[in-house]
Amino acid sequence: MKKIIISTHHEDVANSYNNLLPNLEVRDYNMYAIHKNNALPLIYPSIPMNDEMLKELFKWVSWVIIYGGYDVDPLLYGQDKNQQGQTYHKRDKHELRLIDYCFRNNVPLFGICRWYQLINIYLGGTLIQDINTNGSQRSLEHSTDIKNRKELSHKVNFVSGSWLHSLFNTKTIITNSFHHQAIDLMGKDLTIAAKSEDWIVEAFQHDNKPILWVQRHPEFNYEVNKESKTILDYIIWSYFTEV
Numbered sequence: 001m002k003k004i005i006i007s008t009h010h011e012d013v014a015n016s017y018n019n020l021l022p023n024l025e026v027r028d029y030n031m032y033a034i035h036k037n038n039a040l041p042l043i044y045p046s047i048p049m050n051d052e053m054l055k056e057l058f059k060w061v062s063w064v065i066i067y068g069g070y071d072v073d074p075l076l077y078g079q080d081k082n083q084q085g086q087t088y089h090k091r092d093k094h095e096l097r098l099i100d101y102c103f104r105n106n107v108p109l110f111g112i113c114r115w116y117q118l119i120n121i122y123l124g125g126t127l128i129q130d131i132n133t134n135g136s137q138r139s140l141e142h143s144t145d146i147k148n149r150k151e152l153s154h155k156v157n158f159v160s161g162s163w164l165h166s167l168f169n170t171k172t173i174i175t176n177s178f179h180h181q182a183i184d185l186m187g188k189d190l191t192i193a194a195k196s197e198d199w200i201v202e203a204f205q206h207d208n209k210p211i212l213w214v215q216r217h218p219e220f221n222y223e224v225n226k227e228s229k230t231i232l233d234y235i236i237w238s239y240f241t242e243v
Helices: 028-035 053-056 087-102 114-122 164-168 227-237
Strands: 004-005 009-016 018-026 040-043 063-066 109-112 154-158 172-175 189-198 201-206 211-214
Touching: 004 028, 018 040, 040 063, 053 087, 063 087, 063 114, 087 109, 087 114, 109 154, 114 211, 154 164, 164 189, 164 227, 172 227
Parallel strands: 004 040, 004 063, 063 109, 109 211
Antiparallel strands: 009 018, 154 172, 154 189, 189 201, 201 211
């Protein structure tokens, strides 16, 4: 059976004693998207992990999926914060450690939404902190209300020869969309796999490593949307091999 590490959502929350405690969240829809594909989701621990611990952990894991969440701290890519999106440095640091280990050891990675921020930054890229206020006119709705998780938003155009173009054998599909940031400078050895019609990067792949990313959230609507289900099926059972 496939065993898949999934990332977690971290934040500090006030308890009844008015102290701030780290809070670790694993959202059900993240786990069920894997479980319903006959694979076993495993939670990535929130404790600091050195190489020895990660090596032991990955004896039992097929690959890693990193989900969406807060914005990445702009200081990580050399910019001051110029918009109001919420950040959480502890999660950034924790997941960058995970990405670094996977990258150095060729552990397969699949990312959703926020994750492109991290891997792009890890590989030397930068971000547009807010696509609605950076001076460019956007013709599409990229920040759909999160309450409407199953709704579709806009077209995505595949780059010829990309993994998505090969998977769907078509040039365009419709996606859901829940983001306000985007890739600016691409990181080293990352190749664009899809763009929106207003030129936002919607997917990429690494030239030499088993790393794929999509901006869409297939875990939100895979039960009712065939394209999201196709992506998850492909990632879990076709692209990454069993360990």
